[in-house]
Amino acid sequence: MIGAIEAGGTKFVCAVSDNSLNIIERVTIPTTHPEETFDSIFNFFDQYELKAIGIGSFGPINVNRQSETYGYITSTPKKLWRNIDFLGTVKRRYNIPIGWNTDVNASALGEITLGAAKGKSSCVYITVGTGIGGGAVVNQELLTGFGHPEMGHLLVPRHKKDTYKGVCDYHKDCLEGLASGPAIEERFGIRAKNLPEEHEAWEIEAHYLAHAAMAYTLILSPDCIIFGGGVMNQKHLLDLIKVKFLELLNDYVNLPPIDEYIIPTGLGSDSGIVGSLLLGKSQLK
Amino acid sequence: MIGAIEAGGTKFVCAVSDNSLNIIERVTIPTTHPEETFDSIFNFFDQYELKAIGIGSFGPINVNRQSETYGYITSTPKKLWRNIDFLGTVKRRYNIPIGWNTDVNASALGEITLGAAKGKSSCVYITVGTGIGGGAVVNQELLTGFGHPEMGHLLVPRHKKDTYKGVCDYHKDCLEGLASGPAIEERFGIRAKNLPEEHEAWEIEAHYLAHAAMAYTLILSPDCIIFGGGVMNQKHLLDLIKVKFLELLNDYVNLPPIDEYIIPTGLGSDSGIVGSLLLGKSQLK
Numbered sequence: 001m002i003g004a005i006e007a008g009g010t011k012f013v014c015a016v017s018d019n020s021l022n023i024i025e026r027v028t029i030p031t032t033h034p035e036e037t038f039d040s041i042f043n044f045f046d047q048y049e050l051k052a053i054g055i056g057s058f059g060p061i062n063v064n065r066q067s068e069t070y071g072y073i074t075s076t077p078k079k080l081w082r083n084i085d086f087l088g089t090v091k092r093r094y095n096i097p098i099g100w101n102t103d104v105n106a107s108a109l110g111e112i113t114l115g116a117a118k119g120k121s122s123c124v125y126i127t128v129g130t131g132i133g134g135g136a137v138v139n140q141e142l143l144t145g146f147g148h149p150e151m152g153h154l155l156v157p158r159h160k161k162d163t164y165k166g167v168c169d170y171h172k173d174c175l176e177g178l179a180s181g182p183a184i185e186e187r188f189g190i191r192a193k194n195l196p197e198e199h200e201a202w203e204i205e206a207h208y209l210a211h212a213a214m215a216y217t218l219i220l221s222p223d224c225i226i227f228g229g230g231v232m233n234q235k236h237l238l239d240l241i242k243v244k245f246l247e248l249l250n251d252y253v254n255l256p257p258i259d260e261y262i263i264p265t266g267l268g269s270d271s272g273i274v275g276s277l278l279l280g281k282s283q284l285k
Numbered sequence: 286m287i288g289a290i291e292a293g294g295t296k297f298v299c300a301v302s303d304n305s306l307n308i309i310e311r312v313t314i315p316t317t318h319p320e321e322t323f324d325s326i327f328n329f330f331d332q333y334e335l336k337a338i339g340i341g342s343f344g345p346i347n348v349n350r351q352s353e354t355y356g357y358i359t360s361t362p363k364k365l366w367r368n369i370d371f372l373g374t375v376k377r378r379y380n381i382p383i384g385w386n387t388d389v390n391a392s393a394l395g396e397i398t399l400g401a402a403k404g405k406s407s408c409v410y411i412t413v414g415t416g417i418g419g420g421a422v423v424n425q426e427l428l429t430g431f432g433h434p435e436m437g438h439l440l441v442p443r444h445k446k447d448t449y450k451g452v453c454d455y456h457k458d459c460l461e462g463l464a465s466g467p468a469i470e471e472r473f474g475i476r477a478k479n480l481p482e483e484h485e486a487w488e489i490e491a492h493y494l495a496h497a498a499m500a501y502t503l504i505l506s507p508d509c510i511i512f513g514g515g516v517m518n519q520k521h522l523l524d525l526i527k528v529k530f531l532e533l534l535n536d537y538v539n540l541p542p543i544d545e546y547i548i549p550t551g552l553g554s555d556s557g558i559v560g561s562l563l564l565g566k567s568q569l570k
Binding site: 060062064067074075121122134136138139141143144145146147148149150151153154155156157158170171211214215216217218219220221222223248250251252253254255256 | 349359360406407419421423424428430432435436438440442443455456496499500502503504505507508533537539540
């Protein structure tokens with residue numbers, strides 16, 4: 001059996017699967033104080049005999065094996081979770097192999113293995129919700145370098161009608177600061193899910209997300225870009241992003257057909273937990 | 286013996302080396318009409334018995350082996366070179382293994398194998414000159430996906446004092462449009478190499494290049510970013526970029542020390558030709 005933790009800023013999803021990734025049980029745990037949250041996680045996993053665990057965590061996290069704080073959550077805006085030894089805490093409870101990466105890298109792995117990017121050798125996964133984050137698979141490997149991508153904090157050109165100051169604690173008007181769910185809500189006074197399709201918000205939102213897709217394209221040249229997260233539940237948004245993106249690119253590089261390039265998730269809200277199971281499974285090889 | 290072609294927009298450098306990459310002879314050929322340029326290349330290589338050739342070409346080029354136009358230069362602003370079957374033309378003359386990638390990916394390969402990024406597992410190489418281009422090595426492999434990176438055409442936030450329209454044929458005010466040598470010259474009426482160190486141009490230039498470094502960092506998380514190209518011969522520029530970059534990043538992610546992260550080339554103007562020889566040599570394995 002394999003365990004998985006998808007650690008998000010508002011909730012943790014934990015799951016246990018067999019070796020073929022059939023999920024046997026899953027629970028959702030609110031993200032509160034680390035001690036309390038870990039107690040709930042351990043209560044769940046203690047019922048099973050696990051061979052490996054995969055963790056996909058919100059970030060920034062330390063993925064540098066040479067570092068003394070490898071396995072820590074680092075400079076997150078969630079103050080209670082800053083400098084928490086996530087991997088070590090789980091490792092001390094269950095002395096088994098543990099895969100460790102960001103939630104969005106896990107999602108990219110889930111989507112390229114079993115979801116919308118199945119069969120491809122590269123993809124970007126971006127989630128647009130409470131925060132914005134991105135992960136990627138390049139040459140069939142998870143994208144890590146000195147650290148991991150933080151694609152949600154890209155600095156993007158302003159929409160010419162947008163004077164909103166931005167909501168990011170670190171960069172004010174980065175992509176997350178301007179286009180995350182809380183930014184939409186603060187700017188327009190309505191939650192994204194309640195904004196009507198014809199509201200000007202969507203043209204502004206599409207501007208920022210198209211700029212993100214443009215940067216990912218020009219820097220990574222992936223086989224596809226997958227948009228997930230709560231804000232993308234407004235289904236008309238994806239088409240607006242495609243139109244803006246093609247305008248910005250102006251035919252400069254060859255791409256797959258746009259409807260195969262900028263695409264929705266194949267696993268829906270399960271990308272992260274499936275990817276985390278895959279991270280766990282990869283430790284058994 | 287290994288042959289190499291570093292194909293640039295203004296000149297081609299061709300070289301021949303032994304198997305240890307000691308360069309035996311090199312020539313520089315102006316980039317004129319393709320037929321004339323290829324004649325000069327063949328005149329040079331015909332003197333040697335080559336086992337393999339590496340080509341690092343200006344782009345965009347087609348690096349997708351599944352494509353019918355694999356090996357072509359595609360939508361380049363240099364009209365004479367648009368839709369030219371570069372790889373095929375060389376392959377028909379010398380029926381030997383040929384490595385094919387962008388000039389900047391070749392430079393990244395040169396720098397990580399024998400230059401400033403030696404021993405690292407990832408790097409970005411960016412050249413700032415007549416154009417701006419970037420290449421990368423990720424997990425010790427050249428970064429390619431559906432196509433290749435076109436990092437010079439990033440869309441970056443405007444410097445607040447800069448109203449210059451931009452020089453890029455495709456995107457007007459992308460990074461290349463605002464920060465390449467021709468953009469500096471048209472905006473200020475002086476060639477970059479003749480602009481004094483205290484000129485306001487450098488603060489504007491550093492703004493754009495720091496934004497580029499920020500995007501490469503947030504999307505790729507490389508071990509280092511290497512700045513090369515003619516504009517970087519103004520040695521004070523690199524320090525200005527570092528200062529701006531750290532301001533923008535605002536301590537959000539852990540990085541290597543800045544003087545080991547944003548760095549000059551190790552191979553100087555030889556990154557591209559050395560990388561092209563390496564592309565050739567890699568075909569012999």
